Amino acid sequence: MVGLAVTTTIVLLVASLANAAPASKTKESYVESEIQVLSANAAPASKTKESYVESEIQVVSARIKKSRAILHDIYDDLKTIGKRVKDFDINMERLTVNVTALDTFYSNFQWTPVRQITGTAATGGATGSVAMQDIRDCTDVLASGNTQSGVYSVNLASQESPTRLYCRMEGDDAWNIIQRRSDDSVDFDRSWDTYKNGFGDLEGSFWLGNDNIHLLTNQGQYRLRVRLESGNTQSGVYSVNLASQESPTRLYCRMEGDDAWNIIQRRSDDSVDFDRSWDTYKNGFGDLEGSFWLGNDNIHLLTNQGQYRLRVRLERFNGQSAHADYDLFRIKDEENKYQLEIGYFTGGGAGDCLFYHAYMSFSTCCIKAPNAT
Numbered sequence: 001m002v003g004l005a006v007t008t009t010i011v012l013l014v015a016s017l018a019n020a021a022p023a024s025k026t027k028e029s030y031v032e033s034e035i036q037v038l039s040a041n042a043a044p045a046s047k048t049k050e051s052y053v054e055s056e057i058q059v060v061s062a063r064i065k066k067s068r069a070i071l072h073d074i075y076d077d078l079k080t081i082g083k084r085v086k087d088f089d090i091n092m093e094r095l096t097v098n099v100t101a102l103d104t105f106y107s108n109f110q111w112t113p114v115r116q117i118t119g120t121a122a123t124g125g126a127t128g129s130v131a132m133q134d135i136r137d138c139t140d141v142l143a144s145g146n147t148q149s150g151v152y153s154v155n156l157a158s159q160e161s162p163t164r165l166y167c168r169m170e171g172d173d174a175w176n177i178i179q180r181r182s183d184d185s186v187d188f189d190r191s192w193d194t195y196k197n198g199f200g201d202l203e204g205s206f207w208l209g210n211d212n213i214h215l216l217t218n219q220g221q222y223r224l225r226v227r228l229e230s231g232n233t234q235s236g237v238y239s240v241n242l243a244s245q246e247s248p249t250r251l252y253c254r255m256e257g258d259d260a261w262n263i264i265q266r267r268s269d270d271s272v273d274f275d276r277s278w279d280t281y282k283n284g285f286g287d288l289e290g291s292f293w294l295g296n297d298n299i300h301l302l303t304n305q306g307q308y309r310l311r312v313r314l315e316r317f318n319g320q321s322a323h324a325d326y327d328l329f330r331i332k333d334e335e336n337k338y339q340l341e342i343g344y345f346t347g348g349g350a351g352d353c354l355f356y357h358a359y360m361s362f363s364t365c366c367i368k369a370p371n372a373t
Helices: 002-107 138-143 192-197 210-217 278-283 296-303
Strands: 114-116 150-154 163-170 173-177 222-224 236-240 249-256 259-263 310-315 321-326 329-331 340-342 345-347
Touching: 138 150, 138 163, 138 173, 163 210, 192 210, 249 296, 278 296, 296 329
Parallel strands: none
Antiparallel strands: 114 173, 114 222, 150 163, 163 173, 236 249, 249 259, 310 321, 321 345, 329 340
């Protein structure tokens, strides 16, 4: 029994030892096999990662491209908004200029001749067509057959006795003169009551009286003419005293009836070269009797003395002409590059040629202003 047991044990040990080597080899083979499997799978994993990165790069590139397109659209929208804001600013500045000019006009306002334009009185000198009690103003005086300028009696509304009124007759027009100041013989520095009742001599310098002016101008619809007269009615070169200048400035004045135009430029032929420098345009050049430029400094001083209109007149050698009129014109000083301030186009066959130049700075062949085109 003992011997059998020992033999069995040895057999078992031998068997275990005999199986040990194959087990070790199997493990090595398994490791080698796993290594081979991992090595075989390594390359495809790396390739998959590269493909994934490439795919992500393509996606990001597409997003960047789309974002750039959106930013481009935003930029275009901002440019459009900027242009509209600029146009709005220009319109607001024009409105401010016009309101300021209107305030200045009213602050400097002085009454002078008025004329009725909607009355029923006849024109053409129909003698005796208007009864004395129906003569309310100078239009009725003219219709009654009086064609000479002078002092007449008129019956203003609600007044018991006639009022003496100076009538200025100009063809078919009859002007009711409410003020004349021809010299310093009459003092116009008066009290409220004096201006209410009137003062002076109707044949000379006078004020008709605020009560009379009220009654006169509320009888119908009247226009106003402010007439300034110095005695010079011929077009030509005159000396004027511009603000802040020590010596007079020579200026060509074109007289057209009741209008006196300050000529700032004339270019009638090629005798004068207008391709000049900044300083030459600043000081002016040419001949006032021919082709010339008055000078930017002079134009600035002239147009900033009050409210001025502008007329651009174009004339052919055969006599045909056209013009463009604007209700406001002035330029700033040299420090502001003689910036143009232009009002609204009011008519003329030449069309609105200065609209796009509003608020632009002056430029020459040698110097171009920052915002000039």
